[in-house]
Amino acid sequence: MTATKPEVAQETFDSLDPATDEVVGTYPVHTPDQVKASVEQARAAAEWWASLGFAGRGDRLRRWAALVAQRMDELCAVVQRETGKPHGDAQLEVVLAIEHIAWAARHAPKVLGRKRRSAGLLLSNHTASVEYVPLGVVGVIGPWNYPVYTPLGSITYALAAGNAVVFKPSEYTPGVGKWLVDTFAEVVPERPVFQLVTGFGATGAALVSAGVDKIAFTGSTATGKKIMAAAAETLTPVVIEAGGKDVLIVDSDANLDAAAEAAVWGAFSNSGQTCIGVERVYVQESVYQPFVDKVVELTRKVEPGRQYGPITMPAQLDVIRRHIADALARGGRALTGGEVGERYVQPTVLVDVPEDSQAVTEETFGPTMTVAKVRTIDEAVEKANATRYGLGSTVFSKRNGTRIAARLKAGMTSVNAPFSFAGIGSLPFGGVGDSGFGRIHGPEGLREFARPKAVARQLFPSPVQLTTFARTEKTDRLVAKLVTVLHGRRRAG
Incomplete structure (x- = not known):
């Protein structure tokens, strides 16, 4: 048995x-x-x-x-x-x-x-x-x-x-x-x-x-x-x-109230655990201070536990803590937050952070954002594109939004609104670089x-047979003459 x-x-x-x-x-x-x-x-x-x-x-x-x-x-x-x-x-x-x-x-x-x-x-x-x-x-x-x-x-x-x-x-x-x-x-x-x-x-x-x-x-x-x-x-x-280190650019003619609201929502909603979330903000210097003031005012109204939940993956707390500590150790300032608890992270606005710091170069995936002053939009675009990621991006500008968007190395850009590309069924969603490839939506x-499946169906025999061993030299000469007439008139060079 x-x-x-x-x-x-x-x-x-x-x-x-x-x-x-x-x-x-x-x-x-x-x-x-x-x-x-x-x-x-x-x-x-x-x-x-x-x-x-x-x-x-x-x-x-x-x-x-x-x-x-x-x-x-x-x-x-x-x-x-x-x-x-x-x-x-x-x-x-x-x-x-x-x-x-x-x-x-x-x-x-x-x-x-x-x-x-x-x-x-x-x-x-x-x-x-x-x-x-x-x-x-x-x-x-x-x-x-x-x-x-x-x-x-x-x-x-x-x-x-x-x-x-x-x-x-x-x-x-x-x-x-x-x-x-x-x-x-x-x-x-x-x-x-x-x-x-x-x-x-x-x-x-x-x-x-x-x-x-x-x-x-x-x-x-x-x-x-x-x-x-x-x-x-x-x-x-x-x-x-894959991941992202998404940027928001604020032009000098932007609606600052809308831009600040988008930055706060984009950075802190879902505890910042959003692949297309705002992690970096570049603001033209003429509107930098009023923009920062509006962001800080809005951020202080955001309550962890009520408007967003805990960090879902416990190991991410260490990443967030490390990025904030590195930014502060290298001369950055936390205008709000900076505290990382056992489950929740306070919404954190960081300024004066070096561009080569972890908070700028690595995906944080937490409720933080860095805000930096730039002299020109050219500088903003250059810094925005200086990343190995390229998923989403956002631009606020009344006159130049579309032109700025075209210059960003990202799979998607939203102009004068946060994340709107994600809700439009007809738009493809995906990134470049370390953000991945291929598209959904x-x-x-x-x-x-x-x-793709290609099908070619013959309707009737052609008097000029090309795919046969019975093809004659006369046929070859005729085909060469025909192609020359169709395509050879434009001079090379």
């Missing part, structure tokens, strides 16, 4: 409320074998999902958007428990996510559907077309700071393009991921089109190597590089949305999760 192999108990982990350390849920640590099984299930589900076509998938996505909207308070409560952010902030990211679900569902047919292309004169006996077909299975590794809005920027667009998705949320927000997967299953109960795997970094690594057709990752630059290296082993393409986001 063969002995029965004992079953290995499923390892689990707890999700905690960062404000209290209360356990709000317990979730499995999925093993590589379990992750691979999910991807295999998704492979079969992807064929069925793709077969529904744009109309069928669009209908299901719109029903999902409606369900999320109807149960918004329920989702916001899960976000609050796992991130500590206020209800209003949780609702804001849910509302934006719903907008993107609706946009992707509505525009996928036009962006990805078959389109005619010109066949050209040499092959005028053909029709030519291109369409975008699904990749198959997309793996999404999401962050904890915006656990609804950010991963859905990949998930929604991948689903609209006809892919199945396996989602690994942050270990800090698994409950949000489960809520999203469970509600999607209510409108798509037939097949496991959208699945959840939970755990730590090893689970994410397992997803990268589990045979998915693309990985969409949001997180730190360091982790993004590791994912790229692992994905390269199987030539799995990736889209990376907009037509570019839909195409990110599909591959």
Whole structure:
């Protein structure tokens, strides 16, 4: 008799409320074998999902958007428990996510559907077309700071393009991921089109190597590089949305009240735990002091624990503390805040900080900002671009906003308002440099999760046959003459 192999108990982990350390849920640590099984299930589900076509998938996505909207308070409560952010902030990211679900569902047919292309004169006996077909299975590794809005920027667009998705949320927000997967299953109960795997970094690594057709990752630059290296082993393409050190530029003609409000919101909302959050501010010298005065006045009204939550990831407290200490040790001054507690960080405005300090060069990811005086906008642009990051940016100027925006090395720029590019469904979202590459949102986001398929169809035989061994010298001379007439009239040089 063969002995029965004992079953290995499923390892689990707890999700905690960062404000209290209360356990709000317990979730499995999925093993590589379990992750691979999910991807295999998704492979079969992807064929069925793709077969529904744009109309069928669009209908299901719109029903999902409606369900999320109807149960918004329920989702916001899960976000609050796992991130500590206020209800209003949780609702804001849910509302934006719903907008993107609706946009992707509505525009996928036009962006990805078959389109005619010109066949050209040499092959005028053909029709030519291109369409975008699904990749198959997309793996999404999401962050904890915006656990609804950010991963859905990949998930929604991948689903609209006809892919199945396996989602690994942050270990800090698994409950949000489960809520999203469970509600999607209510409108798509037939097949496991959208699945959840939970755990730590090893689970994410397992997803990268589990045979998915693309990985969409949001997180730190360091982790993004590791994912790229692992994905390269199987030539799995990736889209990376990594860190940022985003800038706000204030021109001399700016509306200072609006600019100060944007700086304060951009730097301190969500405890500064925003990849596109404002971390550096450059102000033209003629308006520097009144701008700083307005920022300080507004900052003193911001209350940690009421208007923003705790630092979600405890290790980040040490980074924030180090950046503030380095800035102060090198001659900087804290006009507000500067204190880092056990869970909360006071909103901190730093001035006179050297440009090579950690608070200026490294991503802080906390409720701090540096404000610096510049003589000209040229100087502001030069300093803004002197970073290895390039994600978002903001400009306040009545006359020159668009021109300044065009000069910034960033994937996105908002003029005279904070973060507005993030809420516009038609605009692509992503960065350059150490902020990553690839795009979510907009037509570019839909195409990110599909591959172009070109089709050329012959309508009738051509009297000039080029692709045959029976081609004659006469044909070659005719083709050379034709090309010379069409393209050779302009003199070289």
